[in-house]
Amino acid sequence: MGREPMRAGRxxxxxxxxxxxxxxxRFDLGIDVTKQLDNYPVAVQQMIAIARAVDVQAKILILDExxxxxxxxxxxxxxxxxxxxxxxxxxxxxxxxxxxQVYEVTDRITILRDGGYVGTYDTAxxxxxxxxxxxxxxxxxxxxxSPRPSGQAGAGEA
Numbered sequence: 001m002g003r004e005p006m007r008a009g010r011x012x013x014x015x016x017x018x019x020x021x022x023x024x025x026r027f028d029l030g031i032d033v034t035k036q037l038d039n040y041p042v043a044v045q046q047m048i049a050i051a052r053a054v055d056v057q058a059k060i061l062i063l064d065e066x067x068x069x070x071x072x073x074x075x076x077x078x079x080x081x082x083x084x085x086x087x088x089x090x091x092x093x094x095x096x097x098x099x100x101q102v103y104e105v106t107d108r109i110t111i112l113r114d115g116g117y118v119g120t121y122d123t124a125x126x127x128x129x130x131x132x133x134x135x136x137x138x139x140x141x142x143x144x145x146s147p148r149p150s151g152q153a154g155a156g157e158a
Contacts, residue, residue, distance in 0.1 A: 003056075004016060005019075017033050017034060020033040021033055023051050023054070023055055024047075024048070024051055026051070026054075027047050027050070027051050027081060028077070029044065029047055029048070029051070031044060042069050042070070043069075043070050043071070043074040043077075043078075046066055046070075046078065047077075047078070047081065050081060050085075054085070054090075058090070059090065059091060060090070060091040060092070060093065061085065061090055061091070061092045061093070062092075062093045062095070063082075063092065063093065063094050063095065064095045065095060065096055065097070066078060066094075066096075067096060067098060067101060068096075075101070079101075079104065079105050082094070082105055083105070094106060099128060099131065099132075102123070102131075103123060103128065106123045107122070107123055108120055108121065108122055108123060109121050109122075109123050109126055109131065111131070111134045111135055113134075113135060113136075113137055114137075118134050118135075119134065
């Protein structure tokens with residue numbers, strides 16, 4: 001709102017559609033920009049929301065569980081766009097419970113537990129088991145040494 005191109009005192013829809021098609025090309029989205037957004041799948045709606053953020057020159061993009069309803073192909077496309085935006089200098093906050101995805105796309109991990117700040121770590125220097133330990137509030141070494149019911153082998157046991 002308030003950024004619409006005007007012509008003769010009216011919104012210039014032709015120009016809006018042209019700009020929209022141009023912007024969405026950067027995200028490999030060749031959709032009909034005159035259709036309502038609810039005509040498209042969630043993945044396309046998310047890409048359009050990201051394109052809007054780019055269009056208003058946002059410096060930070062916050063994605064809260066963006067992959068929860070996406071297929072693997074759609075997730076990889078989202079990650080490619082996130083990497084493109086990161087290379088262009090945009091900061092991205094990626095909130096997820098999928099730990100494999102955290103390690104695939106992040107540089108740093110900030111852990112919050114019970115509403116409190118636990119810490120921020122370089123992704124490459126934080127083993128997954130240590131991340132889990134920090135998330136649940138246990139020393140990560142204790143995760144492998146926890147008592148097990150008799151007859152069940154632990155990690156590394158045969």
